[in-house]
Amino acid sequence: MDVKVGIPRALFYYQYYPLWKTFFEELNTEVVLSDYTTSKTLDEGTKSCVAEACLPVKIFYGHVMNIKDRVDYLFIPRFTSISKKEYVCPKFGGLPDMIRNTIKDLPPLIDTEINLRKSGKNAMKAIMEIGGFLTKDQRKIKNAYKKALESYREFDEKIKQGVLPSDILDRKLNVIRKSSEPELNIAVIGHGYNLYDNYINMDMIDKLRKKGTKIITIDMVEEEVIRKNVSVLPKRIFWNFGSRAIGGSMHFLEREDIDGIIYLMSFGCGVDSFICDLIERRIRRTKDIPFIILTLDEHSGQAGMDTRLDAFIDMIRWRYRNDNNISAHG
Ligand code: SF4
The missing domain is CATH 3.40.50 (Rossmann fold)
Structure with missing residues (x-):
């Protein structure tokens, strides 16, 4: 055997x-x-x-x-x-x-x-x-x-090419899109083990897709692009995830096709608390783009997650309908 x-x-x-x-x-x-x-x-x-x-x-x-x-x-x-x-x-x-x-x-x-x-x-x-x-x-x-x-x-x-690891590993590509609104591109920053595990992220990815969004993650960004972006920082980041998250988010900020950015953070993660703060500050001073931080821990509730996701996506759509008159900061 x-x-x-x-x-x-x-x-x-x-x-x-x-x-x-x-x-x-x-x-x-x-x-x-x-x-x-x-x-x-x-x-x-x-x-x-x-x-x-x-x-x-x-x-x-x-x-x-x-x-x-x-x-x-x-x-x-x-x-x-x-x-x-x-x-x-x-x-x-x-x-x-x-x-x-x-x-x-x-x-x-x-x-x-x-x-x-x-x-x-x-x-x-x-x-x-x-x-x-x-x-x-x-x-x-x-x-x-x-x-x-x-x-x-x-x-x-x-x-x-834009396929999520969970779609390859878990073979469930066909989430039915329920929105008739134009597709939004949402960049989601976070550790792969949070982003791609449906239990940990409380079905966040599937919910976003049903709401008519395409998910883009740092794993989809070429390594050279990430490295080029982080190389301009005055100090080296010692954490692999940290430098990838920062390099990836700088790339998302340069792109014109990203409609909003979500940072999915683990409660109790030292790397996340430091990196998330750096990314948030960089986003706020670089671009008027909708950005939200969602924190995960074992007490996070499904209802809270759903409400925040709904509000975030609705806010982006309202901004497009109302000439950006709504705050980008949720
Ligand atoms: S502390 Fe942060 S980087 Fe380390 S395993 Fe936990 S979530 Fe991952």
Whole structure:
């Protein structure tokens, strides 16, 4: 029987799943995903995790609880850095230790460190170590990685063309548009694991689409464009998400076809609180464009989210009908 490797459907799942899936399958293992996020995922995660963790980490815990008894290995890499001179977030770096020290009866963890802060070449070292959990055949690991990169590039190309990762991974492209009004382009800034998990974002993406909007995220912006934009800042941003969010939002501000910007923020996220403030100030002083911050935590209510989204989209439409006489700041 195939060895089963479990991947929690959370955190970097929305960024790298096609790469990991191909890699592990090429090494003759069966990839098992945890179920979609539900209230049970959050309950279980909250019970087993430290109280001060952010919502996405609690959800990650819930996914580990969901999958841990069904697999031979759990893939929880230690993400220190995924880009030169930048870090991910301390919680990602400590994730395997946090999980190991708080959840009982775990299968062995594949917890290799991914640290590309000094050089992208470290990726190969990490890959050889991950593959080494499953085979001693180094050539096979290298070939599996080559194929995995092809899957990843294919996935990334589709995103750059404007497809949301969740539409590719969860295959549910056909949300029925219910608005007869002209289509609006709404840029949504936030961590992928918040934007693309329908439970965490309280169906925000589907609701916006039903209201006749096209969603544009920073994942759709070319890396060179992001890097060029952030390079003009007087100080370097040390967080990978931070520099991507700022570079992406600067790009959105340059575009004439963006009708409004939403920042989806995680309560309890240090990176978000700092970056969101920087982005908000830059938007306010650069352009008269509708902008709203929506904060997510485990107590966020559906009704509150719906009301704010409705008001935001209606305000944009009223502005177009009334020659921009309505405040852009919600
Ligand atoms: S970046 Fe923020 S939301 Fe993401 S894991 Fe770290 S603290 Fe949580």
